[in-house]
Amino acid sequence: MSIPRQLVGFADALRAEGVAIGTSELNDALAALGAVSWTQQARFREALAATLAKSPEDRRVFELVFERYFFRAVEGAALEQGVREGALGGTGDGEGQRIDEAALREQILEAIRDGDEAALRDLARLAIALFGRRGEGSGVLGVDVQRIRRALGLRADPGVLVKGEGAPAEPPLTREQLRTFEAQLRRELERMQIERTQALPPSRPLNELDRALPTGPLQDLAAVHRVVAQLKRRLATQGHQARGRRRHAHVDVRRTMRASLQTGGVPVELKYRPRRPRRPELFVLCDVSTSVTSASVFFLSVLHALHDTFRRMRSFVFVERISEVTDVFEHERSFKAVSDAISLDAGVADVSGYTDYGRVWSEFLAQVEDGLHPRATVIVLGDARTNGRDPRADVFAQIAERAGRTFWLNPEPRLYWNYGDSVIAAYEAYCEAYECWTTRQLEDFVRALTRPAFA
């Protein structure tokens, strides 16, 4: 198959995994391939990656699809042409070069540490020949890979080698290094399987686990922090943007006249009153009742991030009653400590475990009445499920009226709003409500903020 056609096939495979690739990018990729030499696989791959994968997430998917697609393409071609690689490692009679297990292990370790892919590939074939009971594996590649790895005594982290005698202190293998070897093993096993069965296995889409960048809860936290930093900028410049060029509306007559003396009384240079930057002041109310348990970790991380970014901010958590947690966030840096403190602290606010929004509004209003002013922003994180109690939308209206802007972030899909005891419609009349339970939606919320809401 020609290269352009092969490339289009590769792009289709990427698109199937959700990477958006335009035709112009394919053209770029072809042009880029024309400019590099193809003898080194790394360069070929980097040239494609630079033109096709435009974010770390896409890059991750790219690596996986690249591996899969070109492996299949090569094997497919080999099947067509009837090319076979001879079996390695003796003919089964045990004579010839008896592969020494210990020596092999040493060589593999060395190759892993040097990152020598070609050598690793050969060693992987040797290892399969030695341990793989050629041709009669378990049939499940993953199981075979792990069996061979264990037989070689390769382990990540602490003890590198399970050696009998006192092993010399060697730098331990990292997970990543081990994984490259496992990938080689898997590929060789797969190749043999294809040779044996004379057919390509059906291609499977990547599963979510492979696709996701290696993340931990802390990294999710980082994503939330990033979005919130953006939120801060949006809130700070809010209003200026909406009014566009008119933001400089106030001419300072006195300074303009003074400046005009230079040009003989012609006011060539207009002087403006300085802009007063808007200091956003935030009030955040966060529902921590049982009905939002699944969302509360997300909510708390939003709160945590908000506290990192805004100095003038007060936060409250509520179930049946309200309690202020501003201090907790200010004194604790670690997210875990904060959430522990709040889950203990929230007990104060919790009598029955059922949210009482009406009561929450009255208490909130009583506590911060003087603090609310037109430059303040109120954000409510909650599901608006009142458990049949009076929603007291009139009190909420008072809050919304005093504050400059009021937002509601609801962790439920819009489909469930106003269903059962959800009364978000009663509040939506006084605030802007958004569906929000992922960082992506949080981003949407931040983007929506930039739209001139009251221009």
Next chain:
Amino acid sequence: MSAAAAPASVDDVAAGLRSAGYLPGESTALVAYLAARLGKPVLVEGPAGVGKTELAKALSAYLRRTLVRLQCYEGLDEAKALYEWNYRKQLLRIQAEADGAGWTTVQDDIFSEEFLLSRPLLQAISSPEPVVLLIDEIDKTDQEFEAMLLELLSDFQITIPELGRIAARTHPIVLLTSNNSRELTEALKRRCLYLWLDYPSAERELEIVRLHAPELPATVAARLVEVVGMVRELDLKKPPSIAESIDWARALLLLGAQDIDEATFRATLSIIVKHRTDLDVVAERVGVRLGAAAA
């Protein structure tokens, strides 16, 4: 300053960047080479302080091209990035000619290049010598500004309503950097090559530190890289960047340190860690480990 010829191969670029004091990774050299060959802008993303801006500087030094830099910030508009009419001069011109000339001649007159103040972007494409254009921290601007860049990035031209189209005389190498604090638009990404810079491996960082602080004893440099790696693994607000490793190396050099023990570490900690809460975390975790290692 005469521009060097376009690089002939990836290895040339790698060697050139090296000679300019920048140690490129495999993909960095490749993408820089592609940018020069294909004339496509490059979008460079990565955490703060991994050398995104440095790459542009090194490229301009290596190719012997002038570096034109546009620092982005929230609220940057075309008057500051592209061009602006020098309206004071226009006004004075109108005043000077108020009696004689007719309206049309004056109008033709005052909208000519003489009254145009060129800002970085216009400068970059109208320069007679090819330049390296660095658009720094593009993620700090609004989406509207990004949209404005599209014409420049795909066709290397700028349209000024009163003058018409100004096409680039020479082809600049364009680098856009982003700290990934906001998703950039698809339209922008589609026009660029993409390069993700991450914290380097320990060996490469050691090389970089040795390059920038050659007098530092080898053992101290190795120890420094190891400690920085340890610090990066903690959950910090702002993990130390390469730039900070280099600063630290220089500081240790000034102090004449022969080893990084707990005392030296605590004294110079503030060079690599910039948040008060981070300071506590690092002092507690890494400081103790250093003490234990020495004991």
